[in-house]
Amino acid sequence: MTTPVRVGQVGLGSWGRNLLRNFDEAARLAWICDTNEEALRSQASRYPTARATAALEDLLADEQLDALVVATPVATHYELARLALEAGKHVFVEKPPAMRAAEMEELLELARERERVLMPGHLLLYHPGVRKLKELIDSGELGEVLCVYGNRQNLGVIRSHENALWSLGVHDLSVILWLIDEEPVEAVAHGRDFLQPGVEDVVFCFLRFPSGKVAHMHLSWLDPHKMRKMTVVGKEKMAVFDDMELERKITVYDKAPWEPAETYGEWRTRTGDIFSPKIPNDEPLRLEVQHFLDLVRSGPGDHAEAVYGLHVVRALERLTESLRAGAPA
Amino acid sequence: MTTPVRVGQVGLGSWGRNLLRNFDEAARLAWICDTNEEALRSQASRYPTARATAALEDLLADEQLDALVVATPVATHYELARLALEAGKHVFVEKPPAMRAAEMEELLELARERERVLMPGHLLLYHPGVRKLKELIDSGELGEVLCVYGNRQNLGVIRSHENALWSLGVHDLSVILWLIDEEPVEAVAHGRDFLQPGVEDVVFCFLRFPSGKVAHMHLSWLDPHKMRKMTVVGKEKMAVFDDMELERKITVYDKAPWEPAETYGEWRTRTGDIFSPKIPNDEPLRLEVQHFLDLVRSGPGDHAEAVYGLHVVRALERLTESLRAGAPA
């Protein structure tokens, strides 16, 4: 039997409580920490065996503590993750782990030096539907991937600090970069801040990759359509992950362009079966937490999760620069 | 009773035949013209009272002829429209009427000098659903328009000369420019030519207008989704024109961002009724042809149709330059 991993969590807000519940089930929840007294007291009564504190130092100083979960406001992620790594803790940090690529590079460097796990919480990568998309691509069933695009639209939560790129796009970007498995050579964003100056409500992003693949994101919280969708156009088949569907999370269309031998140079199209494979009902958050705990036990290996998190921050940074450059002064 | 307008048509291909049928019903079809002998013979037997010829000069020389309909391949539009205007004919020319803004400016100039009608065939503007969108905007029902975007996607006809921007985008662009009624200050396009070098299959376009409104087009003939959709995000309501729907061509969502007085600076959202007004079943092509004939009878007025056609060509030219600039050498 394995000894349970001892985990402390800083940040007990609404998403933080989901993490708490999962870490409490899968590991030993040793500490909870928040500067908000009300939040701390309320969770302390829920998890009476965990020690509660407003001082992060208490957690960092606990030599028995294996790992720190960071679920605080975005602007503090980098700082807290750095402190935890310096204290020799494994770190699970909510996305995005940093707001600048240089910061994320520093964290990665630190994780390597200390041989600690650094895992950003890119939840969608643990969604069985997204994993099925990846599998369809990797197995070659879709043929060469040409284009991937995401639609994350809704009349939804309007943030006053993070724009639609950082609040919505981080989800789709993590999926796109994972599916394509390259870093973009071109990353352009366009958008508009309708409601609050400097906070874009609608953002369109275009990415071009070394292999020639392209990707696009349509992000908006001012939209009549509720969409959470990722489409992959392959040269042999096309696949769609639609998180608004109950039964057809994934649909594979046997549709493709087609160049008949007898008409060299002229392209036609081919349409065949449509298929929605059964996707397991597993909760992505449970799978994500489990993966982190497995890494803590097995060691960080090649730091793939952190490297990959760096790619996401780098792309976000470049898209943000493009967005700012495009905006009228 | 009005004397019927005497019309001659050059170009008898598949779309041309739809125009023929409509002009034959609503006007007097005096001439048909095509250099393809087979096409000419076949339509001559269908419209025995029209004179058939392979020589455009025959039409231009006929002083009784009021108007020329140009339905030939795109590359010839400008030249034929010019000859017709120079010969003093009114001109209906399929879209796009020219491939360069300078050419279209020349045509417009000529139409003004000769006081002749020059009308590009932007069919969608005569679609009752699109007219309803325009009406919803102009009446103020949607509130200030923030963003308009079009989706024209499908696994559809793959052209070997025109790219997706020119073959698909010309439709949505004509609608967007008409709805917003401004010329863009920024026009950027990104895309990729997957199947044939230099012919983009997938194109994304972003437009920014002087008033701050933005627009976007997602154009692709390599796509699993069949979409022909235009969405208007207003500050009070949102509206969608979906040409794939049978009964709900137009849907108005009483959804909007909302800034409660008591929480200054913090935006919430509001969701209300959803409404699909009945749209007349009128055939757009019939309405378009009728509008041209009305203009021929009443005179070109302020040349609004031609001016507007110039805006479309100008935007296409700018988007094409952007697309070329973005493409790797």
Place this chain on the structure above:
Amino acid sequence: MTTPVRVGQVGLGSWGRNLLRNFDEAARLAWICDTNEEALRSQASRYPTARATAALEDLLADEQLDALVVATPVATHYELARLALEAGKHVFVEKPPAMRAAEMEELLELARERERVLMPGHLLLYHPGVRKLKELIDSGELGEVLCVYGNRQNLGVIRSHENALWSLGVHDLSVILWLIDEEPVEAVAHGRDFLQPGVEDVVFCFLRFPSGKVAHMHLSWLDPHKMRKMTVVGKEKMAVFDDMELERKITVYDKAPWEPAETYGEWRTRTGDIFSPKIPNDEPLRLEVQHFLDLVRSGPGDHAEAVYGLHVVRALERLTESLRAGAPA
């Protein structure tokens, strides 16, 4: 300020726990009762201020107790409701309150004698969507109602005792009888017991009412379509309540048959706008519990809820007889 109603609940199963939560919020939960020790203990720890017992007598003997909530297995509803009324308690009893019309008549008689509230838990009648349907009918907006039909289909929970008529149909039947507000003169059912002898998996019911209106129910737990839908065909408009929709729970179609004056005796059709009014998000269960507590405070009045519950049981009994008569011996 009103004194809180003192409520005791018998039956602490999964649905019972939803009732518990709501009665605990809106009233004073004085007693909880179940013969299942495990269930009793678990809820006792959740509601420490309520007294817990396995003996219903304890509740019946408590003179301070105003009302009893019955959420036990169906076969016991009648017996428990009778005991509670005899003990002078108001009664909320889950649907169906009895399995025979004679039993329900007896309960109603008792409620009248003792002047106590007897309210069967027909939850759907408190659904804002169903209330909107009723309002559309009562306001005359749909015109004369011709036909109402329900679809309750799914590959869903397969019961081993209750058939699809009793387990699914009781919902739709309560809505149909409420909307039409008549008792049927004809009630016919057809179906088949595919999986377990005597327990019909698929049932079709036809009802004819004194006014000439008709109704139909398609009930099945062996079905590829997940449907929870009620359609009302009026002579002026048609309306649909679709509980699987997120945003369009109610849709009103301005569609109708139409008899032009000039073509006497020949019917045409008319199609107009489609409209989905915004429906409040209120939780039906909360509204239902509130209605019961209001009745307890104000008195049973004309016993409309119980009379109406009797109509449902009577129709179920007649449909069951028809189903049995139609089945091959």
Place this chain on the structure above:
Amino acid sequence: MTTPVRVGQVGLGSWGRNLLRNFDEAARLAWICDTNEEALRSQASRYPTARATAALEDLLADEQLDALVVATPVATHYELARLALEAGKHVFVEKPPAMRAAEMEELLELARERERVLMPGHLLLYHPGVRKLKELIDSGELGEVLCVYGNRQNLGVIRSHENALWSLGVHDLSVILWLIDEEPVEAVAHGRDFLQPGVEDVVFCFLRFPSGKVAHMHLSWLDPHKMRKMTVVGKEKMAVFDDMELERKITVYDKAPWEPAETYGEWRTRTGDIFSPKIPNDEPLRLEVQHFLDLVRSGPGDHAEAVYGLHVVRALERLTESLRAGAPA
């Protein structure tokens, strides 16, 4: 090379013109016949090589004529088919070929005596989607068929003579009987004549078959939903033919009830993949006409088409009796 079949057609109405066009393409159209002068003249100019007459005798007397196509009003089908068979002609007769089972039996008897083809025009049986349903059943892929049901609803053409059973139900009934391949032991119909006395606008039919299978039809031309759908519930899988879908005419759901060995007697459910096989685009009418011409050339064989047509008329007759019996006097 085969000699073309020589065909004559009586009845040149709107549906008749579709038959004309197809028989003209696939056979030699020798005669056209209608008592309506206008219709006769108009089609005569369209098919100048066919002889035109108002007298059926002309066709019956032509010894060179192989086959007669009957596309006249329903009430005349039986009489015209009988005359044609007596004259030794093969007969294609629109559905229903007769309005009473006794008449259809007589026609079948005659076809057997004269060794002539008698084929009723049950068009849906030649629809590639319906053929796919049949194939899914016959191959055993769906497992034992339990229930088949059809929905044919719309706000559609309101007939003044034929009710919804005869005008809409004849389509679904032909499919149901073909798929199940048994004659029903029970056939019950319920409905209502809202608009015109004696002409039911809404009809529900229930059928029970010797094997225990059941079927249902929901037929209405007063309905907000446009549905043309047939659902087959098998014990292993379920399949749907939906003629309103563009791309998913057929969908197979790998869903089923499931009895785990460890819980004998208790049924659960199983949900798996969803699959829409590609269906050929072949026009059903062309396939139907071709099948008739093949039979004319090869001989009537076991008269399967006619026998099967008799089953449809028999079921319609029984359902009509049930409908009349159920209607209040």
